[in-house]
Each structure stands twice: as structure tokens, then as C-alpha cells.
Amino acid sequence: MQLGMIGLGRMGANIVRRIVRDGNTAVGHERHQGHIDELSAELGDSFKGSTDLKEFVAMLDAPRVVWVMIPAGATGAAIDELSELLEPGDIIIDGGNSRYHEDIKRAKALAPKGIHYLDIGTSGGVFGLKRGFCLMIGGEAEQVKYLEPLFRSIAPGVDAAPRTPGRTGEPTPAEQGWLHCGPAGAGHFVKMVHNGIEYGAMAAYAEGLNILQHANMGAAHDGGEHSAEETPLENPEYYQYDLDIPDITEVWRRGSVVASWLLDLTAGALYADPNLDSFSGRVSDSGEGRWTIDAAIDTAVPVPVLSAALFQRFSSRGEALYADKMLSAMRKAFGGHNELPEK
Numbered sequence: 310m311q312l313g314m315i316g317l318g319r320m321g322a323n324i325v326r327r328i329v330r331d332g333n334t335a336v337g338h339e340r341h342q343g344h345i346d347e348l349s350a351e352l353g354d355s356f357k358g359s360t361d362l363k364e365f366v367a368m369l370d371a372p373r374v375v376w377v378m379i380p381a382g383a384t385g386a387a388i389d390e391l392s393e394l395l396e397p398g399d400i401i402i403d404g405g406n407s408r409y410h411e412d413i414k415r416a417k418a419l420a421p422k423g424i425h426y427l428d429i430g431t432s433g434g435v436f437g438l439k440r441g442f443c444l445m446i447g448g449e450a451e452q453v454k455y456l457e458p459l460f461r462s463i464a465p466g467v468d469a470a471p472r473t474p475g476r477t478g479e480p481t482p483a484e485q486g487w488l489h490c491g492p493a494g495a496g497h498f499v500k501m502v503h504n505g506i507e508y509g510a511m512a513a514y515a516e517g518l519n520i521l522q523h524a525n526m527g528a529a530h531d532g533g534e535h536s537a538e539e540t541p542l543e544n545p546e547y548y549q550y551d552l553d554i555p556d557i558t559e560v561w562r563r564g565s566v567v568a569s570w571l572l573d574l575t576a577g578a579l580y581a582d583p584n585l586d587s588f589s590g591r592v593s594d595s596g597e598g599r600w601t602i603d604a605a606i607d608t609a610v611p612v613p614v615l616s617a618a619l620f621q622r623f624s625s626r627g628e629a630l631y632a633d634k635m636l637s638a639m640r641k642a643f644g645g646h647n648e649l650p651e652k
């Protein structure tokens with residue numbers, strides 16, 4: 310099969326590499342001629358591309374299949390421009406992290422033109438070339454079926470995880486790492502919640518490891534002779550552990566209940582930078598966590614862990630500072646308590 314790819318950044322280029330590896334061909338569109346040249350040199354006749362959108366579309370065989378893999382904010386405009394150049398029967402795929410509301414609108418807007426639209430939540434990030442990408446797909450069943458050979462090349466495959474006991478016979482698409490989740494928007498809806506969970510899981514590891522990091526607090530303690538303004542550490546003898554956090558994450562990777570790929574990556578980060586000196590601790594968010602909470606509020610689903618994890622990201626960026634100052638001001642007002650200098 311042939312795939313058109315708009316956006317040859319790490320994700321787009323790696324998807325192209327995976328499909329070409331399985332005997333498919335690709336046509337790329339990207340602002341930087343350099344990215345196109347690099348991929349052409351690497352993939353030979355299996356890849357061609359253009360910085361000009363019209364020329365790119367002309368290079369595609371009908372029915373054209375165009376995967377858009379660019380930052381979510383730019384996707385809408387790119388799809389609008391692209392759809393003007395496509396014909397009935399063509400398929401547009403949004404593989405970025407768009408909000409599923411947009412998918413519902415886009416699928417509706419494209420349908421009268423006869424252009425099909427799939428939203429594909431794509432997980433795997435910078436490791437996708439080697440590990441494969443987990444694909445969460447929304448849209449019409451017929452187009453999903455048509456593109457199955459491509460999904461099989463892009464997804465990790467059944468061997469990426471031991472088969473679940475009881476699942477035998479021909480592996481299902483889900484077991485191969487791709488799934489048709491439902492109609493327009495369903496793919497990005499599932500990916501959105503995946504990312505909400507990602508926030509929560511990340512926060513759980515980070516908070517637990519922070520307790521371990523503070524486990525030697527008693528060693529520096531002067532035996533409870535602290536000023537009345539500071540909460541005393543009542544039992545310094547309980548906190549005398551100078552723990553090796555990189556090694557703890559390493560041992561948890563083997564046989565523990567909390568082993569995971571996220572923990573593998575955490576162990577790698579801690580091995581490279583044991584005190585995380587190369588990070589300031591400001592944690593960004595691209596929207597998926599917020600949209601997850603919105604969906605939970607709309608449907609009255611309690612999500613205390615996921616919402617705390619999102620709010621912690623805001624705090625990490627200094628957004629709690631005013632509230633923290635307010636706490637100090639109130640405490641001083643009613644109790645005459647002054648803030649203690651930083652330790």
C-alpha cells in the first residue's frame with residue numbers, strides 16, 4: 310500500500326520507516342526539504358516527497374491515504390487545506406493528539422465531500438520505530454478494514470506482550486497493538502483517557518519516590534528541638550535511610566507489582582542523572598489531561614487521582630505560589646505566625 314505523510318518529525322518519519330520496512334511505499338510532505346532528502350536517502354525508491362502540498366497530493370495514487378502527524382494546534386488548518394485538494398473516496402487520518410470534539414466536527418464536515426476521516430490516537434513516542442506504535446482508531450469500519458495492512462506494520466505486534474491467558478487462536482487486532490475503538494472521535498477519546506492515566510501513573514511514581522528521597526530526614530535532625538513554628542519530626546529514628554533511588558527503581562523492574570515501561574524509563578532517567586540535576590521540575594501539559602477531567606465532569610465520574618495529578622503539574626509551574634502566600638498571610642493574621650526562612 311501507499312501512505313501519504315504530512316509531518317516528517319520523529320513520529321511521522323518513524324511511521325513511514327515501519328511501513329516501508331514491510332514493503333509499502335510512502336510520500337511525504339514537510340516544510341523542511343532537509344527532512345525529505347534525509348528520508349529519501351535512507352529509503353530509496355520506497356519514499357518520495359515534496360515541500361509543496363499540491364505537488365505532494367499529485368504524487369499520491371487514488372484513493373489517497375494521508376496521515377497528518379503534526380502538533381495538534383496546527384492540524385485543523387492543515388486538514389482544511391488538504392481537503393480542498395482531495396477527491397471523494399480519499400482518506401484523511403489525524404494521528405496527532407487532537408481533542409476528540411474536533412474529530413466529530415471534521416468527520417461531519419468532510420462527509421458531504423465524500424472524504425473519509427479517521428482519528429488515530431498514537432502512543433509510543435520516540436521509541437515507536439523499535440517498539441511500534443499503539444493505535445487507537447476512530448471512524449468508519451470500512452476504512453479501518455481497508456487500512457489494516459498499514460496498521461499491522463505500524464503497531465507493535467502480538468509479541469510485544471505475553472498473550473493474556475485464555476486468548477488463543479489468531480491474535481485479534483487489539484492483541485497486535487491496534488484497535489478500532491468506535492465512530493469518529495472514539496480513537497482520540499481513548500487516547501485522551503490513556504494520557505489522563507499517564508498523568509496519574511507518573512504522579513504516583515514521582516510522589517512515592519519523593520518519600521523515599523526524604524527517608525533520611527532524621528539523620529540531619531537535631532532531636533526535636535525545633536522552633537514551635539516548624540512541624541517537628543517526632544521520631545527521627547524512623548527516618549535514617551539513605552536510600553539509593555536509582556537502584557530501587559531498578560529492583561522494582563524485576564518481578565514487582567509496579568513494574569512497567571514507565572518505570573523502565575524512570576530507572577533509565579535516574580541512572581543517567583541520579584539527582585535529576587538537569588531538570589527544573591516545571592512540568593508542561595498539552596491538554597489531554599485537562600480534557601480527561603472535562604469528560605469526567607461531564608459524565609459525573611469521580612477522578613480524584615487524575616485531577617490531583619493534573620493540578621500538581623500546574624503547581625510545578627509556580628501556579629500555586631499565590632495560594633501558598635495567601636496561606637501564610639492568613640496564618641500570620643490569625644496566629645501571628647511568621648514564615649520560617651528556607652532551609
Ligand SMILES: O=C(O)[C@H](O)[C@@H](O)[C@H](O)[C@H](O)COP(=O)(O)O
Nearest residue numbers: 432433434504593594595596597
Ligand atoms: O502516548 C504517548 O506516546 C504520549 O502520551 C505522547 O502522546 C506525548 O508524549 C504526550 O502527549 C505528552 O503529553 P503532555 O504534554 O500532556 O504531558
